[in-house]
Amino acid sequence: MLAVVVNGFGGPERVELAEVPVPRPAAGQVRIRVRAAGVNPVDGAVRAGVFGGAGQRLGLGWDVAGEIDEVGADVTGHSRGDRVVGLHYGSVKPLGTHAEYAVLDAGAVVAAPATVDTVAAAGLPLAGLTAARAVDLLGLAPGASVLVTGAAGVVGGLAVQLAARAGLVVTALAGAGDEDFVRSLGAAAFVPRGGAPAGPVDGVLDTAVLGEPALGFVRDGGVYVGVIPGAAPAAERGIRVEEQEVAADGEHLARLVSLVDAGELTLRVADTFPLADAPKAHDRLATPGVRGRIILTA
Incomplete structure (x- = not known):
């Protein structure tokens, strides 16, 4: 072959x-x-x-x-x-x-x-499981605020959808031309690349791997989740820093498939x-x- x-x-x-x-x-x-x-x-x-x-x-x-x-x-x-x-x-x-x-x-x-x-x-499989694991690691209750960096990317776009579905208030950070698209995925607010959210957020899901600048957007005692093992910034101000590592999880993948078939995941x-x-x-x-x-x- x-x-x-x-x-x-x-x-x-x-x-x-x-x-x-x-x-x-x-x-x-x-x-x-x-x-x-x-x-x-x-x-x-x-x-x-x-x-x-x-x-x-x-x-x-x-x-x-x-x-x-x-x-x-x-x-x-x-x-x-x-x-x-x-x-x-x-x-x-x-x-x-x-x-x-x-x-x-x-x-x-x-x-x-x-x-x-x-x-x-x-x-x-890979993008969906990465995004789902990262949203789970946020550990935030419905109504909490989260900033997704790289929100127009493959993993970022899925993370926006999954976070919004979990009841989180999503701010999407992406290119200036991506605002309509990320809002269509469920983002409640938009920040152009190079900008900053209106105020500190409860959590950041950093699919763009910005590192320390993204950590700076998190409130004291909040949470930062990275998507590449070993690339997260050092914790500070009581912020919980997590790094997702994807796994071949059939059970979780089946749930993502069901969301696709329900029209809830693009x-x-x-x-x-x-x-x-x-x-x-x-x-x-x-x-x-x-x-x-x-x-x-x-």
């Missing part, structure tokens, strides 16, 4: 298409015929060597949407032909989901949304590329201002 790999670190030019053996599912796993897979910033980080793995062939891809092709032993609740989405967790791995077939733990795989196509569904696709054009997808990933997930189709 064909799979997207890197054999050395660098820019999009290091992305290759390789012929590799078709993987087989072990006990507790399923094999998915990949139809679409999201290209995420973490894929660019793996390609650049942020997570190590020098001297190894590294597979790319965390998100997957497709059909189950083979079921391993001891798997219940999944059958061949099921249309599914899933999260293939792990930065340093020989094969990811940017391939014709992918093997995932059965617990990381759930029925795909019925109301969107496979391409849109492929953008849900998924966005910026561009699609065939698997063979993976280097072009990585070029697109590096383009500033991408609004929506980039998807590879296999």
Whole structure:
């Protein structure tokens, strides 16, 4: 089968298409015929060597949407032909989901949304689970105020929707041209990039990874949640600082799917590329201002 790999670190030019053996599912796993897979910033980080793995062939891809092709032993609740989405967790791995077939733990795989196509569904797992985990970590009661930075991005946009749905009063920080869009997601107030909210907020969900400047918007004793482990600023003024780390959580992913099917969670696709054009997808990933997930189709 064909799979997207890197054999050395660098820019999009290091992305290759390789012929590799078709993987087989072990006990507790399923094999998915990949139809679409999201290209995420973490894929660019793996390609650049942020997570190590020098001297190894590294597979790319965390998100997957497709059909189950083979079921391993001891798997219940999944059958061949099921249309599914899933999260293939792990930065340093020989094969990811940017391939014709992918093997995932059965617990990381759930029925795909019925109301969107496979391409849109492929953008849900990583971004959705990241946003949901971050909103949970805020730990704020309904009516509390939260600022979401990077609110027009993929994770930020989902975070705005989930936070508003949880009853939080959301201020969205995004580009000047994004106000109408983020308000359509449920933001009650808007701050253009480089600006500041009208006053201190109970919490910040920092998807733009602003760090200390974002922490400065939080009231004394409030909460700051970062989305990249190890990138959060030091706590001060009694502020609780949290860092979300995504996990392949099928139960939580299934809840997100149900929100998509209920029309309460909007998924966005910026561009699609065939698997063979993976280097072009990585070029697109590096383009500033991408609004929506980039998807590879296999």
